[in-house]
Amino acid sequence: MSGPLPSAPGEDEHPSLALINSVAELPGGRRIDELTTPETATAWLVHRDLAPAGAELETYCRDRLTRLRTDLRSVFSTRATGAALQPGALDGVNRALTSAPSALLLRHDPHRGFSRSNQHPVTQLVEHAMATIAEDAATLITGDLAALIARCEAAPCDRFYLRTHARRRWCSNRCGDRVRAARAYARRH
Template sequence: MMKIPLPPAPGTAEHPCLALANSIVTLPGGQRVDELNSPENATAWLVKHNLAPIGTGLLRYCQLQLTDLREHLRNVLSAQAEGHAPSSGSMDGINQALTAVASAALLHYDSNDGLIRTPSHPVSQLVAHAMAHIAEDAAALVTGPEADRIARCASAPCDRFMVRTHARRQWCSERCGARQRANRAYARKQDTAAAG
């Protein structure tokens, strides 16, 4: 799987919707890194985030469904972070993922574990279930107590989302913060040189 060369943004470990939204990023120099750029990489991403079992193999149309959901999430998270209305298409996309599969975990008996609840779905619905889980997480995040802490990294060109760990946090990583501080120092130096 292609790996984004930055540490995870705050909140991605707790929120698979942020992890999916941040599975594409613009790096300094304008390079776009996409962790879902092939069916194999999309499969590896789902496995890594415990949304699919090892040995799963996605087809191209499943990968495209996942990248479509990512774009809908990015639109809704951006709207939340910037205080404007998300597109109706993105709302429809997330709602479609929420309602595409039955979400109730069924009751089963396991000879080792006794009574357990597990989601029961055929492998063909695996991506739909993963997307429903991600969409549920997104709906809970943007309507829950952390909603006002959703932010986009303030260090251009980085376009990752995060849940701010404190009010003054502006960057998704120390690397982005250091780059932003260096850019500001360089700009001040240029202004001083131009004025003098």
């Protein structure tokens, strides 16, 4: 489920980049968002092996995922462009890092006896996915690849990618072609 845009370099290996780029501005004032509903958010997680097939997210879970996306966009923007970090962004990422419960709760049913289970399986599924994404982001932002994080320079695109070549300035060939075509048009007119 790549949506209308091709994957940006690094997206396939880093779920944090994929989450950040699940919303993007397009030419003509258009905008895509791959997490508009609980169903599309579920499909996005399943496609990236962050949730099992058959999982069903609730609106609350989708909202938590989109809040993490907003926080990560601020963190990555600060890293890539030096923009000011949005208040609360680090707190949001750190909450996601520590949100996945590490222990199952002890339960008792008079007929079946004792057992252990999640407090709320769907919420825990999202918490684990968010913790995985936040861990990937923290590792990427602080690791050897941090210097390669870049923001697409083809206006109005606002996607992030890992710069795989020193001259690369765009998240995709599509954006690069659009910039080159605009330059050629400007030279002729």
